[in-house]
Amino acid sequence: xxxxxxxxxxxxxxxxxxxxxxxxxxLLLDPRIQRTVPLxxxxxxxxxxAVNTFSTGTHLVLDARAAALAVAGAAVLLRAPFLLVVGxxxxxxxxxxxx
Amino acid sequence: MAxxxxxxxxxxxxxxxxxxxxxxCALSIxxxxxASQFALVGVIGAGGSAWAGAATAVLLGTRNALYGIRLVSxxxxxxxxxxxxxxxxxxxxxxxxxxxxxxxxxRFAFWVTGLVLFCLWNLGTLAGALATQVLPDPKALGLDxxxxxxxxxxxxxxxxxxxxxxIALGAAIVALVFLPFVPPGVPLLIVALLVAVIGLxxxx
Numbered sequence: 001x002x003x004x005x006x007x008x009x010x011x012x013x014x015x016x017x018x019x020x021x022x023x024x025x026x027l028l029l030d031p032r033i034q035r036t037v038p039l040x041x042x043x044x045x046x047x048x049x050a051v052n053t054f055s056t057g058t059h060l061v062l063d064a065r066a067a068a069l070a071v072a073g074a075a076v077l078l079r080a081p082f083l084l085v086v087g088x089x090x091x092x093x094x095x096x097x098x099x
Numbered sequence: 100m101a102x103x104x105x106x107x108x109x110x111x112x113x114x115x116x117x118x119x120x121x122x123x124c125a126l127s128i129x130x131x132x133x134a135s136q137f138a139l140v141g142v143i144g145a146g147g148s149a150w151a152g153a154a155t156a157v158l159l160g161t162r163n164a165l166y167g168i169r170l171v172s173x174x175x176x177x178x179x180x181x182x183x184x185x186x187x188x189x190x191x192x193x194x195x196x197x198x199x200x201x202x203x204x205x206r207f208a209f210w211v212t213g214l215v216l217f218c219l220w221n222l223g224t225l226a227g228a229l230a231t232q233v234l235p236d237p238k239a240l241g242l243d244x245x246x247x248x249x250x251x252x253x254x255x256x257x258x259x260x261x262x263x264x265x266i267a268l269g270a271a272i273v274a275l276v277f278l279p280f281v282p283p284g285v286p287l288l289i290v291a292l293l294v295a296v297i298g299l300x301x302x303x
Contacts, residue, residue, distance in 0.1 A: 002122055002149045009139060009153035010129035013160040017132075017188035020167020021174070021181050028168050036298030037161050038257075039266055040291060041134060044159050045254040046267035047274035047290040048141050053247045055278050057146045065244045072248035076255045083104040086112075089248030093241030 064096035102191065102216055103223040105133055110227025112137065112245050115237040116144030120228050127224035131186060131217065134253050135160045141246040142284045151284025158291045166193040173197065173205045187213030270294070 020028065027033070053069045054060055068089040075085040106127065113123040118140060126136050135156035142152030166188050173196050176184045187209065196209040231237050258264050273293060274286040281289070 002118060002143065005149040005153035006122060006126060006139070007129070009135070009156045010126065012153075012157040013130050013132050013135055013163070014186060016157070016160045017163045017167070018182070018185040020164035020188055021171050021176065021185055023164070023167075025168060025171070028165065032299045034165070036295060037165055039294050039298055041159055041162055042254060042257050042263050042266050043270035043290050043294045044138065044155060044287060045134065045250045045257075046270040047287050048138055048155070049247045049250045049254070050271035050274050051278060051283075051286055052141055052145045052250070054275060055145065055283075057283055058279050058281075060275060060278060064241070065247065068241065068244040069247050069251070072251050075248075076251055081104065082101060082249075082252050083108060085252045086108045086245045086248045090241035090245045093244030094239060095241075097241070 064093040067096045068093040102133075103219045106220045106223025107227035108245065108249055109133070109136055109140070110224040110229075111231040111237070111242055112144070112249065113140040113224075114228050114231040115242040115245070116140040118143065120232060123228045124221065124225055127221045130156065130160075131220065132160050132163060132189060133220075137246065137249050137253065141250065142287065144243065144246060145283060147284025147287075148282065151282070151288065155284070155287045155291075158288075163188050166190070169193055169197050170209070173202060174209060175202070175206075184209070184213075187217070189213070189216070191216055266294075 049069065053065045054062065071092040072085050072089040075088050080088070109127070110123055113126065113136075114120070118126075123140075126139065130136050130139075138159050139149075139152040139156040142155050143149055170184075170188060170193055174184055192209050192212045195212040196205045199205040199208050231242065234240065234242075237243070254267065258267060270290045274290050277286040277289050
């Protein structure tokens with residue numbers, strides 16, 4: 001069930017990389033492309049944070065994951081390394097659930 | 100070394116999200132672009148369909164096309180070399196290649212960074228996935244709460260200035276507003292569509 005979308009997405013991600021080395025520069029340097037493409041990761045990552053923190057299925061919820069996100073935010077502000085940010089968030093969620 | 104840490108947490112998050120060990124490793128071998136991989140397993144872990152996850156991963160991967168602009172003149176690759184080089188077109192390899200003044204050094208930096216990164220990334224993924232697989236209940240360790248932290252660490256370097264912060268907040272709000280009314284995963288695609296419509300239309 002997961003394999004087909006997984007392989008299709010992998011192929012598409014490869015073709016995107018190939019297109020950067022193959023498409024005419026004029027197309028890639030189009031101001032609209034230059035403006036829009038860098039916005040996508042910002043918008044999508046922010047939406048992923050919101051959805052993965054404040055929802056279960058199609059329900060909005062506020063649970064231990066919100067505390068985990070707050071701790072992760074503090075860790076990022078303190079310039080903690082990636083593994084520490086992720087580990088601190090997981091530990092926070094586990095602790096809050098224990099209480 | 101930082102990439103090994105990313106990979107370790109990717110392996111752990113992927114297994115916690117319900118992907119198998121072969122699926123997790125296949126992603127790191129075949130997709131080989133961090134943010135997209137995290138997004139795919141993040142969507143699946145949050146109950147979204149694998150297709151919604153796949154679409155989000157591809158949309159996040161679009162930025163890799165822009166690295167090609169910087170790389171194409173530096174690398175001067177054609178034919179089968181271009182086919183191989185494409186797999187290594189990433190944030191890190193681009194940064195290492197453009198940091199060199201000499202074209203030969205640029206090419207060397209690109210290929211070495213690409214190969215080392217590919218090895219570290221896949222070994223880290225395997226280690227993280229294997230370690231998580233032996234856990235009786237990854238959720239008891241809070242690993243299901245890890246994806247947002249990973250996304251936060253990935254987005255943080257991009258949030259310089261007011262416009263990116265405003266876009267991030269707007270995207271988060273739009274996603275949550277649509278969430279109760281559409282299938283899981285779809286709010287992300289709505290956000291991407293809005294970005295495309297606004298970005299491609301706005302006058303330069």
